[in-house]
Amino acid sequence: MKFPPLVCSLAALAATLLTATPTPAQTTPAKSIIARRSALPTAVATDPKIAALREAALRDDTAYAIIEGVTTEVGPRLDGSEAEGRARVWAMARLKSLGFANVHVEAFDVPTWQRGAESASVVAPYPQPLVIVGLGNSAATPPEGLTLPVAYFASYSDMLLSPPGSLAGKIAFVSNAMQPTQDGSSYGSEGKARFSGPGEAAKRGAAAILIRSIGTDHSRSPHTGVTDFPSGVTPIPAAALSVSDAENLERMVKRGPVTVHLALDDHQIGLRPSGNVVAEVPGTDPGAGIVLIGGHLDSWDKGTGAIDDGAGIAITAAAAKLLMASGPHRRTIRVVWFGDEETGGFGGLAYAKQHASEPHALAAESDFGADRVWRFKAKLPGTALTDSLAAALAPLGILRAAGAVDGGEDVGPMLEKGAAGVDLNQNGLRYFDWHHTSEDTLDKIDPQQLRQNVAAWAVMLAIIADAPETLPDKAAPQKQ
Numbered sequence: 092m093k094f095p096p097l098v099c100s101l102a103a104l105a106a107t108l109l110t111a112t113p114t115p116a117q118t119t120p121a122k123s124i125i126a127r128r129s130a131l132p133t134a135v136a137t138d139p140k141i142a143a144l145r146e147a148a149l150r151d152d153t154a155y156a157i158i159e160g161v162t163t164e165v166g167p168r169l170d171g172s173e174a175e176g177r178a179r180v181w182a183m184a185r186l187k188s189l190g191f192a193n194v195h196v197e198a199f200d201v202p203t204w205q206r207g208a209e210s211a212s213v214v215a216p217y218p219q220p221l222v223i224v225g226l227g228n229s230a231a232t233p234p235e236g237l238t239l240p241v242a243y244f245a246s247y248s249d250m251l252l253s254p255p256g257s258l259a260g261k262i263a264f265v266s267n268a269m270q271p272t273q274d275g276s277s278y279g280s281e282g283k284a285r286f287s288g289p290g291e292a293a294k295r296g297a298a299a300i301l302i303r304s305i306g307t308d309h310s311r312s313p314h315t316g317v318t319d320f321p322s323g324v325t326p327i328p329a330a331a332l333s334v335s336d337a338e339n340l341e342r343m344v345k346r347g348p349v350t351v352h353l354a355l356d357d358h359q360i361g362l363r364p365s366g367n368v369v370a371e372v373p374g375t376d377p378g379a380g381i382v383l384i385g386g387h388l389d390s391w392d393k394g395t396g397a398i399d400d401g402a403g404i405a406i407t408a409a410a411a412k413l414l415m416a417s418g419p420h421r422r423t424i425r426v427v428w429f430g431d432e433e434t435g436g437f438g439g440l441a442y443a444k445q446h447a448s449e450p451h452a453l454a455a456e457s458d459f460g461a462d463r464v465w466r467f468k469a470k471l472p473g474t475a476l477t478d479s480l481a482a483a484l485a486p487l488g489i490l491r492a493a494g495a496v497d498g499g500e501d502v503g504p505m506l507e508k509g510a511a512g513v514d515l516n517q518n519g520l521r522y523f524d525w526h527h528t529s530e531d532t533l534d535k536i537d538p539q540q541l542r543q544n545v546a547a548w549a550v551m552l553a554i555i556a557d558a559p560e561t562l563p564d565k566a567a568p569q570k571q
Contacts, residue, residue, distance in 0.1 A: 148546035157405035162395040169392040170431040171203030171363030182368040191370035199441040203363040207356025214350045223330040225357045227317035230326040236354030243344040247284040259296035271307040275519035289329035290320045299328040303337035308524040365430035372415045374423035380452030387432030394531030403457035410548035420556040429501040436500040443504030451510040452562035454502035460522040464547040468514040470496040483550045511563040
């Protein structure tokens, strides 16, 4: 991957290269980077108050305390569960104790999936247990389970080449491997095996499907996650193998036919309560638009939801609290801890519907763990705001990147309605080792990297909250 146009000082560039280790495919020759520096714009001076806020954030542990609290006092927070309800009560108390105003829950109902007993094993020719986890929206097997031959596919694309009916009486096994990337792009490409694989296997008559976990580890902790069955397609049992077990099963099928026993007691249980927890730092100018930030409060049930997304709710709330302490600001900062991101993004959709009539200056979320922010992308009017962001973020080792703002599942609906946006992208080289597994726990949070995230968000909020520009300015050209 080529580096985007740079706007930081040479010192900041060096800091970034030292702290964000690229994969080989992402490495740009140093001579090329240095040669381009002569074409960079002159750095923009940063307001001393923003610089002081940045330094204060690097000493602040509010975010860590939030993650420690939610993982210890609530734990896993599966959508529609009793635990997700307890999380909302906990969240309201925590946000009030931090000094936020207008703290409340905006309730909605969600279709809820419930995990039951899950097991799998190789029956022949090499009997042994397999470590699996059911995928969200999976159907159940018969009570006695299924014992069927495996139809192996090296990739999701290979399975798509199979004609309708060709998988009848078989358990499909898709074994595409995900590689670590700094920007997490391999999740989109390899994740199709989970997002769409079960539905496509069902179309081809499969009785069930096993996929290699969408993860970059080589452990026996399988990665769960939601799957979607298209309208008119009857759901089938669907589970992910741990990466180690998938590799073992792949070795077996390359030796000859394999029979697997699969038992899943996973069910849809109807509508259950969920909700978004909302809090504010009120601004001085109601007409300037709301700055919407946050992450999602729900989590999968295997870990305790530290990196996904205890980190996101903590980073954004801690940054907003720093803004609150620094004095009044023009725009209201609204912190939302969204419900139900994991099984359908219903929290973001519910928020967009309820607040459609309110002007939103900007929408941004944190939902990619807590490792260092290494780049940012912005959809802002003109160039002055983006240049100011670049200058203020450079001392944190953060580069400006070209390209569209991605937003995220929770704030995506507000971006589609026209809100401006900023992405603060974290280093994703470790994230998918633990994503959606039992290893998503507090010990994966690095406090120093977490503080750098908070500093980046505090800087961004300070600049956007007091910007004199009209946000969003649909009449102005958007610099990407």
